[in-house]
Amino acid sequence: MNEQQHLETLSDIKRIMERSSRFISLSGLSGVWAGICGLAGATVAYLWIHSYYLAWDTRGSYYDSDYAALRFKLIALAVVVLAITLAGGAYFTWRKARRNNLPIWDATSRKVAVNLCLPLVTGGFFILGLMYNNHEPLIAPSCLVFYGLALVNASKYTLTDIRYLGITEIILGILNIFFLRRGLYFWALGFGVLHIIYGLVMWWKYERGMKIEG
């Protein structure tokens, strides 16, 4: 064996270690897509909330039924945005995995899913509790903090950039706690702008050079 073969062996070992312990198919474009969906959702929410307050001002008094309708519309919007985000995000990651001839559902992606879901589902129930107790201003910061924790938790099994995205989301969520009732702006920043920035960085780092087939 010569030097070249030894170097190849070492890089083989490194590649196998990485491939078997980390899910590397996560696409930056999934992040960009999530960011665009997040910003679009936040814009619609902003317009609805705006017209709600406009109606309040013109009529001069608060109506329970108006508030209930707005609340229902916002929850429905959140569900729709989440579904579109996940579908698009899954598509870009599936595309990257196929291009690299890697399985999309293997031991590593299972680990990412489980470690992501644990804090995320906890956060989901926590937020349902907040809604049940009418603590609406706390929803946005809780979303950001739990989502950030979920990312940090799952980052052990995927690209390390996710860890820094998670930490940034947590910081944003904590800041939001001290600027309550500005949740929509923090939400748009955390789920929109940050996803787009990190998505572009990850795409630039890992996917720029990849050729597009099919």
Place this chain on the structure above:
Amino acid sequence: MNPIGNLNKLFDSRIRLGVMSVLMVNEEVSFNDLKQVLEVTDGNLASHLTTLEENGYLKVHKGFIGRKTNTTYSITKAGEKAFKGHLAALENMIRSIE
């Protein structure tokens, strides 16, 4: 000292070296996951796993998921030591050539 002497004969096989690489970074790995990562056939992988087990480099855990058998593998202390020794030997060789 002859640097080649430090290389582990058992790791001449790329598949065996691959198995050890996977087990170094994962606590417990199933037969199917190993097969998927290393892109090898059942029979080929099984024979290499037996060799590594006989040398005390890995532990086999036989379990069941429902009725299907689920065999998982993990690295032993001896296996970890052997793998690290092999890597160090590779590194030394490359450095001595430079």
